[in-house]
Amino acid sequence: MYHAIIFTGIDMGDTSYFRALGAYRIRTELEAQGYNVKVIDYFHSLTNEHIELALEKYVSKETLWVGFSTTFFNTSALLQDRHDFFVNLRKRFDIPFVIGGAKAMVEFLDFADIFVTGYADDATTAITHYLAGKDTNLIFKDYKGKKIVDSNHSYDRKDLANIPVIWKPEDGITAQQSLPMEIARGCIFNCAFCNFPLNNKSKFDYIRVKEDMYAEFMRNYEQFGTTNYWFMDDTYNDSMVKLELMHEVITSLPFKIKFDTYVKPELLVRWPDQIDLLIESGLRGASFGVESYNKETRQAIQKGADIEKVLDAIGSIKQKSAGQVKVQINLIVGLPHQSEDNIRASRERVITNPNIDLWYWYPLLIHSKEHHEYHSPIDRNPEKYGYKVHHQKRLLKTTLAGKTNAWMTVWKNEHMNAIKAGKIAEDLRNMDETYQKVAGWACGGLTSLGLDLDKHYSKNNGLRNKLPTKMLRENKKVIVDNYIQTVIK
Numbered sequence: 102m103y104h105a106i107i108f109t110g111i112d113m114g115d116t117s118y119f120r121a122l123g124a125y126r127i128r129t130e131l132e133a134q135g136y137n138v139k140v141i142d143y144f145h146s147l148t149n150e151h152i153e154l155a156l157e158k159y160v161s162k163e164t165l166w167v168g169f170s171t172t173f174f175n176t177s178a179l180l181q182d183r184h185d186f187f188v189n190l191r192k193r194f195d196i197p198f199v200i201g202g203a204k205a206m207v208e209f210l211d212f213a214d215i216f217v218t219g220y221a222d223d224a225t226t227a228i229t230h231y232l233a234g235k236d237t238n239l240i241f242k243d244y245k246g247k248k249i250v251d252s253n254h255s256y257d258r259k260d261l262a263n264i265p266v267i268w269k270p271e272d273g274i275t276a277q278q279s280l281p282m283e284i285a286r287g288c289i290f291n292c293a294f295c296n297f298p299l300n301n302k303s304k305f306d307y308i309r310v311k312e313d314m315y316a317e318f319m320r321n322y323e324q325f326g327t328t329n330y331w332f333m334d335d336t337y338n339d340s341m342v343k344l345e346l347m348h349e350v351i352t353s354l355p356f357k358i359k360f361d362t363y364v365k366p367e368l369l370v371r372w373p374d375q376i377d378l379l380i381e382s383g384l385r386g387a388s389f390g391v392e393s394y395n396k397e398t399r400q401a402i403q404k405g406a407d408i409e410k411v412l413d414a415i416g417s418i419k420q421k422s423a424g425q426v427k428v429q430i431n432l433i434v435g436l437p438h439q440s441e442d443n444i445r446a447s448r449e450r451v452i453t454n455p456n457i458d459l460w461y462w463y464p465l466l467i468h469s470k471e472h473h474e475y476h477s478p479i480d481r482n483p484e485k486y487g488y489k490v491h492h493q494k495r496l497l498k499t500t501l502a503g504k505t506n507a508w509m510t511v512w513k514n515e516h517m518n519a520i521k522a523g524k525i526a527e528d529l530r531n532m533d534e535t536y537q538k539v540a541g542w543a544c545g546g547l548t549s550l551g552l553d554l555d556k557h558y559s560k561n562n563g564l565r566n567k568l569p570t571k572m573l574r575e576n577k578k579v580i581v582d583n584y585i586q587t588v589i590k
Contacts, residue, residue, distance in 0.1 A: 102163050104136040105229060106156065109170040110144040110179075118546050118577070119331055122266060122281035123202070124170055127225045129267045136165075136229055140272065141588065144169075145179060146581045149186050155589045156194055164196055165232040166215070168225070171202035180210055188212045197232060201225070215241075215248045220286070224250045265317045268324065273584045276326035279361065279545030281333050282317070284309060285343060288335040290365070293402040293486060294392070294433060296468055296477040297335045308343050311350045318354055331545045332362035339365065344378045351382045361386035361545040367406040369414035376414070380422045385554070386544030389415060391430040394447035397438040401486065403478075412454070419456040427544050427554075428458050434529070435465030435522030437486050437514065448529060458538040462529040464522040467510045487514045551576045 109124040120142065128138040139159050141147075147155075156167065169180060180187060180200075191198050191212050200210055201217035201224075210216075217224045228250060230237040241248040266282070268274055285308045288297045321327035338344055351358060364387045369375050379387075393399055394408050418426050430451070434444055451460050467490055468480045483490050490512040512519045539547065544554060550573045557569070 102137060102161050103139045103159050104163055104165045104233070105131060105138045105168060105225075106141065106159050106164065106166075107138065107168040107170065108141050108144045108147075108152070108155075111142050118549060119279065120281055121170055122283060122333060123221060124168075125266050125268065125272075126283075127168075127221055129265065130222055130226055131229055132267075134226055134229070136233075142273070143581050143584055147585070147589075149183065151585060151589050153190070156190070158589065160194055160196065165229055166197045166199045167194070168199040168201065169213075171200060171210075184210075184212065199225070199228060211245075211247070213247070215250060216244075217250045265313055265320075268321060270324065271588070273580075273588065274321075274325040274327070275549075275580070277329065277551055278325070278327065278549040279329040279331045280321060280327055281331045282314075283333050284314070284337065284347065285334050285339070289339050290336065291403060291478065292390075292392075293478045294436060294465060296480060308346065311346055314347075314350050315353065318350070318358065322354075322356060328356055328358050329545060329548050330358055330360040332360050335363065336365045336368075337362040338368050338375050338379065341372055341375065344375055344382075348378045348382045358383045359385040359548075361388075363388050363390070365389075366391065366411045366414055367404060369418070370406040370410045373414070373417075376417050376421055379418065380426065384418075384422070384426050386427045386429065387418065388429045388431060392433045393436055393439060394450060395436075395438060395443050398436045401437040412456075416456040427538070428456060429543075430457055430460045431463065432460060433463050433465050434526045435512075435514075435517060435519070438516075440516045441521075441525060444525065444529075448533070452533060452536045459543065460533065460537065462526040462533075464519065464526040465512075467512045467519075469510050483512065488512045489514070547573070550580070 105127075107124045107127065109121040111118045111120050124140045128140055131138050141155050141159075160167070171180070187198070191214075197214040198212060199215045199217065200213040201221045215228060217228070227237050227239040231239045239250065241250060243249070268280065274280070288295070360383055362384070364379070364384075366389045391408075391411065392402060392404060396408065399405075399408060415428060415430070419428055432447070432451070451457060465479075467483055467488060468476055479486050479488065490510055510519070517525070548554060552569070552573060
């Protein structure tokens with residue numbers, strides 16, 4: 102008997118996947134309130150028949166709502182492509198559908214009854230109380246006849262000190278799998294292009310207590326043999342206090358862990374001691390937000406440290422770890438003062454840097470205030486940064502066979518426009534594929550699929566030319582098939 106059923110995606114293509122933390126955090130909190138919750142993973146691998154079978158199996162007269170997470174991996178596009186199916190599904194089961202996550206777009210997912218914007222921890226608890234007929238201070242805002250719960254202002258739990266995520270044997274966790282873990286929430290920085298939530302967070306707020314984290318590491322190890330983690334903080338190294346605390350917790354464990362995470366490279370320049378703390382704690386894959394090599398651009402977007410010092414710090418991580426830390430950098434096309442010429446000049450520096458294993462070019466997105474909850478400084482005041490914008494509705498092809506409607510913010514500045522930035526980013530990604538190794542975030546996903554990184558990773562060639570893609574696909578199929586057989590059928 103379940104009061105809520107949540108579908109969530111963990112798919113990242115043929116060779117990688119991650120568990121989605123949010124649904125399991127919601128389950129942990131709701132079960133502490135006396136409700137029973139079923140989380141169903143692998144949404145991207147489920148057919149319509151699988152989804153129907155799952156609901157037939159788990160829906161009962163006590164079920165209050167069915168939820169869908171759209172935070173990552175194009176779940177929103179998938180829901181749009183199956184729009185008519187979900188319309189009929191909603192009618193058939195006659196249970197409120199709740200959609201949450203970063204891509205919970207009312208415009209295109211109109212078969213749902215309630216939408217949650219922002220963090221859903223306390224919001225879903227309030228929704229569940231409301232649907233159960235209990236007293237609640239739940240506040241809805243109406244948008245085109247749909248109920249929206251604005252969790253950021255009313256229901257967002259900001260104190261993470263004692264909030265564990267409890268995984269269960271029924272979740273199908275394997276020993277090699279990388280589990281997500283949140284150490285602190287929100288970001289303390291204000292990069293001009295970024296719409297990560299600040300939450301009015303100061304430097305030392307919201308860090309979980311060490312006893313709670315130690316207990317979570319031990320519980321996961323004792324239940325599943327877990328030693329691989331994905332630390333989900335927007336900026337894992339945002340303070341020395343956090344890194345010293347994590348170093349103390351991790352090095353006190355009776356086993357070693359490895360983890361992948363976001364690292365702000367400018368802070369390695371400010372606090373060089375962070376490098377040793379990260380390596381000694383078990384850093385395996387790091388994703389660095391470099392964004393641009395151009396000095397004027399970096400100043401305009403508030404990235405701080407000189408690019409040469411940033412690259413030296415990244416090189417120190419690579420060298421001090423004897424190449425064990427796999428480095429990914431992220432770069433953006435379309436930022437202020439960027440021209441196609443200086444972007445392509447930066448590319449030459451990227452592909453010749455032996456300390457960088459993987460890089461990814463993203464086009465700049467300026468988010469519409471109508472369709473997004475969080476907004477970057479550029480979103481809020483594009484003219485200040487030299488952009489002219491207008492909103493255009495257009496058809497975008499999805500990862501599936503069909504097409505889906507989506508809002509795109511169209512912009513231009515003195516050097517380029519949104520369409521050109523997208524084409525340049527795609528061009529660079531295609532050009533550079535043969536140069537790149539596999540690193541950063543990919544490490545956790547590959548480990549989850551049974552790849553031994555120490556065995557397969559070559560100092561000179563990385564993983565790109567040696568990646569046992571067939572083996573990984575076969576492993577993934579076995580994992581998904583087993584999950585469907587045990588959880589759904």
